[in-house]
Amino acid sequence: MAVKTFKGGAHPPERKERSSGLAILRLREVKLVVVPVNQHFGAPLQPLVKVGDNVKRGQKIADAEGRMTVPVHAPIAGVVKKIEPRTQSNNSEGPCIVIEALPPPAEGQPALAPEELVDFMPPLDPFACSKEEALARVRAAGIVGMGGAGFPAHVKLAPSKPIAVVIANGAECEPFLTIDERSLIERADDVVEGVAITMKIVNAPEGVIAVEENKVHAVPLLEKAIAASPRTRAGMKIRVQLLKTKYPQGGEKMLITAITGKEVPSGGLPMDVGCVVQNIGTLCAMVDAFKEGKPLIERGLTISGGACTKPANVVAPIGTPVADIIAAGLAQVDEEKLGMVIYGGPMMGVAVPNYQIPVQKNTSGVLLLDTVEAKHYDEETCIRCGRCMRACSCRLSPALLAVAVEAGDYKEAEKIGLLDCIECGTCSFVCPSHRHLVQRFRVGKQILRALKQKEAQNAR
Numbered sequence: 001m002a003v004k005t006f007k008g009g010a011h012p013p014e015r016k017e018r019s020s021g022l023a024i025l026r027l028r029e030v031k032l033v034v035v036p037v038n039q040h041f042g043a044p045l046q047p048l049v050k051v052g053d054n055v056k057r058g059q060k061i062a063d064a065e066g067r068m069t070v071p072v073h074a075p076i077a078g079v080v081k082k083i084e085p086r087t088q089s090n091n092s093e094g095p096c097i098v099i100e101a102l103p104p105p106a107e108g109q110p111a112l113a114p115e116e117l118v119d120f121m122p123p124l125d126p127f128a129c130s131k132e133e134a135l136a137r138v139r140a141a142g143i144v145g146m147g148g149a150g151f152p153a154h155v156k157l158a159p160s161k162p163i164a165v166v167i168a169n170g171a172e173c174e175p176f177l178t179i180d181e182r183s184l185i186e187r188a189d190d191v192v193e194g195v196a197i198t199m200k201i202v203n204a205p206e207g208v209i210a211v212e213e214n215k216v217h218a219v220p221l222l223e224k225a226i227a228a229s230p231r232t233r234a235g236m237k238i239r240v241q242l243l244k245t246k247y248p249q250g251g252e253k254m255l256i257t258a259i260t261g262k263e264v265p266s267g268g269l270p271m272d273v274g275c276v277v278q279n280i281g282t283l284c285a286m287v288d289a290f291k292e293g294k295p296l297i298e299r300g301l302t303i304s305g306g307a308c309t310k311p312a313n314v315v316a317p318i319g320t321p322v323a324d325i326i327a328a329g330l331a332q333v334d335e336e337k338l339g340m341v342i343y344g345g346p347m348m349g350v351a352v353p354n355y356q357i358p359v360q361k362n363t364s365g366v367l368l369l370d371t372v373e374a375k376h377y378d379e380e381t382c383i384r385c386g387r388c389m390r391a392c393s394c395r396l397s398p399a400l401l402a403v404a405v406e407a408g409d410y411k412e413a414e415k416i417g418l419l420d421c422i423e424c425g426t427c428s429f430v431c432p433s434h435r436h437l438v439q440r441f442r443v444g445k446q447i448l449r450a451l452k453q454k455e456a457q458n459a460r
Contacts (some may be wrong), residue, residue, distance in 0.1 A: 004258040005244035008393040019311040020178045033319030034358040037095040042068030056119035075297040075317035077117040089343040121293035126197045141289035146281035150362040163202040164274035168209040171250035174345025177365040179300040180280040184218040188225040194283025196231035207238040214245045248424040303331040306370030307338040322355040339374030342367040347425040377434035388427035398427035405444035
């Protein structure tokens with residue numbers, strides 16, 4: 001099998017060996033969840049419950065009208081105790097619904113029946129229903145892109161242009177993270193089924209499961225699942241593609257270029273080159289939504305890092321504070337060594353004050369870094385070495401972008417390609433002067449969008 005890749009990128013230390021061989025554990029007992037109301041890229045939601053309400057597992061507890069919305073569901077059966085702002089995994093405060101689990105029945109009292117505790121949808125055959133019914137099911141299940149972006153899946157699955165290939169993103173190029181790798185191994189059949197469902201919805205003739213070389217051991221399991229799938233036996237074309245282990249190989253644009261040789265145009269979307277890219281976790285969530293009627297109420301994540309004395313790959317209910325996962329013994333941390341907590345991967349994740357923050361739909365990992373891994377370097381003057389330009393997978397000029405952003409010249413920054421930056425952090429990683437490039441671009445993009453919005457309002 002030919003190994004494909006893209007131009008540019010970097011090779012940060014992988015540090016996956018501590019958790020890559022660990023089977024996924026499931027957090028069984030949860031006493032309390034803190035469920036953020038807004039966990040997607042799009043319009044804000046409104047709570048559908050109030051303090052004191054009893055809720056069932058899977059019950060819709062927040063929603064709104066509008067295309068760019070997906071509902072949120074109760075991950076456990078319990079009582080709504082609070083609806084208040086809490087710190088979330090993006091390090092900002094947002095409204096959260098706090099649910100306390102129902103206590104066990106008192107001695108001599110009968111246990112509640114399953115239908116009194118669970119509110120799932122009826123199963124739906126994605127290959128027999130209409131496209132509209134399938135899209136409605138994906139939205140009703142609250143499914144978003146689980147690789148980090150949180151983009152509503154039903155919107156991505158309704159492209160306005162023909163799709164030639166569905167790509168399952170199994171690259172998982174961020175250091176430390178291994179939950180997608182474990183899903184490829186433990187849920188290979190569901191990954192293949194998720195690809196087939198996506199192909200059916202978008203009417204794509206081909207599906208590709210993209211896997212980096214450092215996960216080559218998962219390929220035989222995927223190929224076995226493909227060969228055994230009733231979808232491929234019926235004529236669906238699904239294959240595995242090995243990719244070079246390189247960061248950010250898991251970026252949508254990089255995957256598309258590596259697999260198809262096409263480049264997503266500036267300001268464009270994957271559908272502009274006939275592609276739809278789905279994360280492994282998203283595909284498995286879709287299978288659960290159709291097969292079991294189960295909404296997105298739990299997700300897998302990796303807990304690792306130098307201060308993590310017992311790393312783990314875990315499936316936990318959405319809203320579970322990571323501290324509770326550790327308290328349950330599924331993972332362990334050395335507080336004396338702890339130097340930084342990151343939700344997500346070390347390249348694109350967000351540093352947060354503690355690990356009391358709850359798991360969200362897009363939480364792929366929580367890193368408990370030691371003081372060496374969390375070492376902070378002081379910025380030095382740019383030496384114009386050009387390393388950032390050679391490494392940029394989007395073929396931008398980070399050094400020139402930094403000059404424009406620092407000068408407050410956002411029109412020039414836009415002209416150079418600020419909005420095309422995917423904030424992967426490769427430029428910051430390779431910079432010998434430790435320039436905080438990606439942080440500048442992240443803030444610069446927010447300012448530029450705000451300025452453009454203000455201009456549009458003034459023009460009305």
